[in-house]
Amino acid sequence: MTDPDLSCTIAGVRFPLCIMNASGALCVTREELEALGRSGAGAIVTKSMTVEFRKGNPEPRYYPFSGGSINSMGLPNLGYQTYAELIPALKAFKKPVIASIAGLCEEDFPEIARAISKAGPDLIEVNLSCPNIPGKPQIGYDFDASERLIRKVRAVVDRPMGVKLPPYFDPAHHAAMADVLKRAPVDFLSLINSVGNALVIDPEKESVVIKPKGGFGGLGGSVIKAVALANVRAFWKAFDGRIPIIGVGGVTSGTDVFEHLLAGASAVQVGTALVEEGTGVFDRLAAELRAVLAKKSYPSSSAVVGRLKEL
């Protein structure tokens, strides 16, 4: 059999590989974004951008451990105007560019969205789920605010747009957000952001491991894979498979990618594993996924999407 096809199409945009970086992971500076461009990644996703440049939270603010990572970066980024200037050069790498936008208040989002849309990214990912700004709750847990914000952004962009959601832990919350997204439609979903406000402890030092917020931060990596898969599956079902989903959470092997595809993701993003391994992770994951698909006689990654069996 010929090599399985690992490309995908999301909101009309073709990705040469269904594996890319998660926003936040090695994608803040021009150098990092260009390295993603040169790498095997199927797309270049920017760090979530705010109106102004931000240094972010005090260090240490990222800590890897055996099962994953905890972070409280606090939105360090160059500010949207700089990313708007960078986008044309990033498009020269001939793979989709996804601009991730955030904000410190509701009005920031349309301001950034309007300008960044003009810069011509292939897709816009609206981050409704940053857990790490002291005093600012994750927007995605406020369904009315999320709906207002999606409408405001939609009105000013002429690019396909999606939302990056926080993990939900109850079917009532999956249903409530799905209802929001049926009233205020988006073109794709990125599921999930880190599991917010977790606490990792170093028992030897009898200490927290990151400085901001008394050690509380967003959990990523293998330990959140089951939560990510549940959210991919819940939204896949809520939309009868009719909305493209990018699965994010716990991808460290080709088999993890395969599980996200089964749950209903068309593509995946990689955060902790990228930070820990560097940009070579994309070629490794692609080779491993190809091997899984070939062994199971799947012709392509897209043939797997949503095919999870229930008992």
Ligand code: RRO
């Ligand atoms: O910068 C961060 O602290 C951060 C963001 Br904006 C986010 O969306 N998710 C995360 O885990 N960290």
